[in-house]
Amino acid sequence: MVDLLTAPPAQRDVRLSEKQERSIAHATARINLWTGSIRSGKTVSSLLCWLIYVANAPRGGDLVVTGKTFDTVARNVFAPLMNPAVTGPAASLIKYTRGAGTATILGRQIEVITANDVSAEARLRGMTCAGAYGDELTLLPEVFFDQLLGRMSVPGARFFGTSNPDNPNHWLRQRFLLRAAHLRLRHWHFTLDDNPGLDPEYVASIKREYVGLWYKRFIEGLWVVAEGAIFDAFDDRKHVVTKLPAIRRWLSLGIDYGTAHPFAAVMLALGADGRLYLTNEWRHDSVKARRRLSPVEYSHAVRNWLETLDAGEPIAPEYVLVDSAAADFRVQMAKDGLPNKPAKKDVVEGLRTMMSLIATDRLRIHSSCVGLLSEIPGYSWNAKAALEGRDEPIKAGDDSIDAARYAIYSTRSIWWSLLRRSDFSLAA
Template sequence: MLEQLPLSPKQVRSIAQATSRINIWSGAIRSGKTIASLIAFLLAVVNAPSTGLIVVVGRSLQTIERNVLDPLQTIELFGPVARQVHHTRGATTAVILGRTVHLIGASDARAEGRLRGLTACLAYVDEATLMPEGFWNQLLGRLSVPGARLLATTNPDGPAHWLRRRFIQRAGELDLRSWHFTLDDNPSLAPEYVASLKAEYVGLWYKRFIDGAWVQAEGAVYDMFDPGRHVIDVLPQIARWTCVGVDYGTVNPLSALLIGHGTDGRLYAASEYRHDSRAARQQLTDAQYSARMRDWLARLDAHPEWVFVDPSAASFSTQLWQDGLTGVTPAVNDVLDGIRSVSVALGSGLLSIHRSCTGLIEELPGYAWDDAAAERGEDKPLKLNDHSCDALRYALHSTAHDWRGLIRPEEAHGAAA
């Protein structure tokens, strides 16, 4: 039956072999691992023991809906099965093939308590490397019904991550099977789409999300930054001032970066306002910062559509609003995803930085991964001289949906590889 579906041999093999207690699909984005795992999950639901709960686990209820339930209900491959997947948006249960399925968000260690007292016969875990290790262990302990199974998907992380070190690498010792997918393992993708994906990722992210490799985050965060390539002396005509990203500080520096879309279809970090209270020996109030930022924008005759402010600086955002600055909103503060967005913009050549942004230009080469965190299996940048880097991350990641389509695969592929 599986051979009749539009699947790759690796997908078919993984579905047929997913009979171990622990089954893990890992590898590149859009490599076909999720589709294979969902088909295996549907077969497992049909054959699940009648005792014990069926659970689907994800980072949040929203990610479960987006990554698991929506595909089951909308992807044509699932055909008539889609009509047997019932879920009300926001509800913590779904009905799949007649079985009640419990949906559990596991964003931090506190989620472990949601498993207390639970007995499960089947679990599906989305984005397994994002789960707290204690939650994963607790979930395995709750799969106590004879024949119980866990199915999980994940993108790769660092080589020291607990999932790889304690489980995937010990497959020979455990009742565990795992399958590794690369982008090229999905033959159904159009070549143009593959080229676009390869253009969107660079460096560390290319190795993980395209090659599907478990590689360590080490050295410079933005190792693709090249002053000779990225720093310019003259700005082109700016079609629109997209946003300002603001990293707030009182003792530490406040940094604000103005981002514009050029008429040439590229992004520009055009100007920087920065106040270092230590260097200036003068701390400023929220009202003083607001006045200086508004004066800075007025001198540039720039009217940004958005002002993305450090989410922890609620009082400063309020001050900007009260002073009449429009479009003020908390920045999206997902650090790793934000770093990836900046890496894409730099690595693809889409982003250039005007030489006047001295704080940013000084910080970018020294912005580094934390080696001690990497040894623990965590990806974390060092919190050192990162204020303009954070402002850039706030600006670019909060508007990523607006500029990713500007990347030109034919120009960026070399940088990505």
């Protein structure tokens, strides 16, 4: 096999930093971990190291690649492995089909096992592992990781894995990174400046995108706790408007369905000035109104509201995104002529996206969204969850925020390409 570190540029285009080469050369422990900021080069380093290991891995045991989902494994692991610019001629010797349970790397069969929840631990039982690679370890269940390490019983077996920083109380940091000296573990920390292949303009752009907690984690590569106000960059003098610009596209309507708590619908649009706007809001608080509405009544109310939003003219959002738990309501809306999709409910990622948009002044809110504007100032991180190693908001007074998050995060792939990129971008 071609030496991955010395292959000429015509065979491997990725230029490695001294730190990357050093980590690859010295990843000889039972557990080898690369952590740090996004786009810092840690994934390329770990994958090249894994590829070299597979070429010489002990026989008589399984080789495993794992990650949260098949999509993330395909995107984060096999896409770069199969890219000649990264692995040179070895790329032609790597075969994988997205969603498949096995792959082939340099003639060795690789078991691809996803770990989206604690039940995934059962998929490892009975295995005898000679080596494993893990993508985004902080997203894996702790019991799954323990089971995987326990299955690595072949003499000389090694584990290779990557992760962005998370809560400082996360099990990966507390049980492994802080105890590296007492374990057979080697750890390398990377920052954005450790990747020599990044365009300076991109680096500057991505540093503008992240703010607060996320800047410390994803740019500085620090394990810091989520605390205090979530939307700490929000300034009602700048982010609240009484007049909307011309609207280029009515992108989406996010709906958080409520019976015992308020029902909230929030509209997202793209303005002619290149910003996103949360333009309108409809709410029904059954407690204050002393009346609960049925799915039929809610559907009719939302439809009637949409008929008169734009100076008395009807609005047809490109997407209607609804809380996936509200199955009956979604069916009723479809019957009433409002096709809809279940919203993407990734809470932390959705909030990070909203925070970044606000911090870079690419999201503004119309003053008529009274419920949303009343919720934003008091929306805070859950201190108890932080002590347990989890990032969670306090689930109270967040109905319109949830609706806005559905509208924004579920359509990210659409509006990202529409925003002006001269001084703002969201990393893919």
